[in-house]
Amino acid sequence: xxxxxxxxxxxxxxxxxxxxxxxxxxxxxxxxxxxxxxxxxxxxxxxxxxxxxxxxxxxxxxxxxxxxxxxxxxxxxxxxxxxxxxxxxxxxxxxxxxxxxxxxxxxxxxxxxxxxxxxxxxxxxxxxxxxxxxxxxxxxxxxxxxxxxxxxxxxxxxxxxxxxxxxxxxxxxxxxxxxxxxxxxxxxxxxxxxxxxxxxxxxxxxxxxxxxxxxxxxxxxxxxxxxxxxxxxxxxxxxxxxxxxxxxxxxxxxxxxxxxxxxxxxxxxxxxxxxxxxxxxxxxxxxxxxxxxxxxxxxxxxxxxxxxxxxxxxxxxxxxxxxxxxxxxxxxxxxxxxxxxxxxxxxxxxxxxxxxxxxxxxxxxxxxxxxxxxxxxxxxxxxxxxxxxxxxxxxxxxxxxxxxxxxxxx
Amino acid sequence: xxxxxxxxxxxxxxxxxxxxxxxxxxxxxxxxxxxxxxxxxxxxxxxxxxxxxxxxxxxxxxxxxxxxxxxxxxxxxx
Numbered sequence: 001x002x003x004x005x006x007x008x009x010x011x012x013x014x015x016x017x018x019x020x021x022x023x024x025x026x027x028x029x030x031x032x033x034x035x036x037x038x039x040x041x042x043x044x045x046x047x048x049x050x051x052x053x054x055x056x057x058x059x060x061x062x063x064x065x066x067x068x069x070x071x072x073x074x075x076x077x078x079x080x081x082x083x084x085x086x087x088x089x090x091x092x093x094x095x096x097x098x099x100x101x102x103x104x105x106x107x108x109x110x111x112x113x114x115x116x117x118x119x120x121x122x123x124x125x126x127x128x129x130x131x132x133x134x135x136x137x138x139x140x141x142x143x144x145x146x147x148x149x150x151x152x153x154x155x156x157x158x159x160x161x162x163x164x165x166x167x168x169x170x171x172x173x174x175x176x177x178x179x180x181x182x183x184x185x186x187x188x189x190x191x192x193x194x195x196x197x198x199x200x201x202x203x204x205x206x207x208x209x210x211x212x213x214x215x216x217x218x219x220x221x222x223x224x225x226x227x228x229x230x231x232x233x234x235x236x237x238x239x240x241x242x243x244x245x246x247x248x249x250x251x252x253x254x255x256x257x258x259x260x261x262x263x264x265x266x267x268x269x270x271x272x273x274x275x276x277x278x279x280x281x282x283x284x285x286x287x288x289x290x291x292x293x294x295x296x297x298x299x300x301x302x303x304x305x306x307x308x309x310x311x312x313x314x315x316x317x318x319x320x321x322x323x324x325x326x327x328x329x330x331x332x333x334x335x336x337x338x339x340x341x342x343x344x345x346x347x348x349x350x351x352x353x354x355x356x357x358x359x360x361x362x363x364x365x366x367x368x369x370x371x372x373x374x375x376x377x378x379x380x381x382x383x384x385x386x387x388x389x390x391x392x393x394x395x396x397x398x399x400x401x402x403x404x405x406x407x408x409x410x
Numbered sequence: 411x412x413x414x415x416x417x418x419x420x421x422x423x424x425x426x427x428x429x430x431x432x433x434x435x436x437x438x439x440x441x442x443x444x445x446x447x448x449x450x451x452x453x454x455x456x457x458x459x460x461x462x463x464x465x466x467x468x469x470x471x472x473x474x475x476x477x478x479x480x481x482x483x484x485x486x487x488x
Binding site: 064 | 425446449450456
């Protein structure tokens, strides 16, 4: 017999808010978290804007000495995990922590550390490389550090699938609990790629917009969209087996009811033009959820020409005429694209949309594109009761991952 | 002069009052610096004085560091 899985805690560090209440305020009101890059000298960079985290203070969660030994991507993850744990009300001293897991990924890991240490080595020789270079930079250390932080002794792993990373983490955590392997899992992702080499790499891959106007840079589904805007941050959700959650009187945000994971098997960076892989991922998620309609889709909506086109095609092909009745939005219009953290912060946005009966908008939307004719919730959010919702992520490598969330009712 | 510069490096890295640091101070034991802190401190001393410290283990007290640096600087002058 399979178990039911619910979301009972959430934590987030995002460019529009450093915690869940601020993040939701930002999403609801269409706050733009994108600004001119000032984390490094971007004067020779073609990409001029990013969704940067401001005034980050790991303060009470990470002491100063430990902070020097943690890449910033891990610090984002740990601060989000701390908020999530407090939000969940879990008392770890009363739980069987051998059945408490962590599945948290990152697309790139500690790229700021890698960049800094490579420079040190070429300037001062191999001896200058920090003893913390490896444990700071490897991609699994958000998961590893969270396990240490909360004392989680069950499964601890890290799925890395570029921009689909944290949806895979949530989906696999869901299946793990559904099939009885764990009672609770912290799932999500973290990313901190706004560094000179990180941005230069995505510029060279021709993925980013060259727009210098923070208000006209991340414009998903707009005819004049011109590439994505990089963002940074972390999102962590506590997934919990339903009976376990009920027994401790937990607050429940939403139920996780479906997961779809496919690959385009087509190209390293470009999506298949017919959106076939994305369509199958959404279809699998809906089938597992037992529904043929959803009220809301938090789209991958990166603001690249191809993504927004193929994702729209996939939605129309799957839902046919009913696609026009679905509220869709890309919250990347506000946060930028958080790469390996994007699935997590968008699953959180989706759960909050369900709970608050409100669809966050796609901001910066001005010019309709003939072929992109669905309801993208342009510029202003709106009240809507949501029964089922999807959170889509589609990554380099052709990875497609989708989770289906459902309104929680007793 | 060498002492003041080394003291400044240590106090900044470990975030402690420079007045707590004397020549006799043992970096490991008295200041609770672990081997990884020592690695960073030695690295910064190397950069500050443009010298190489091959074996960080020879430095136990602040005085060890000061003497080592002074010798290195003298050799470089000769």
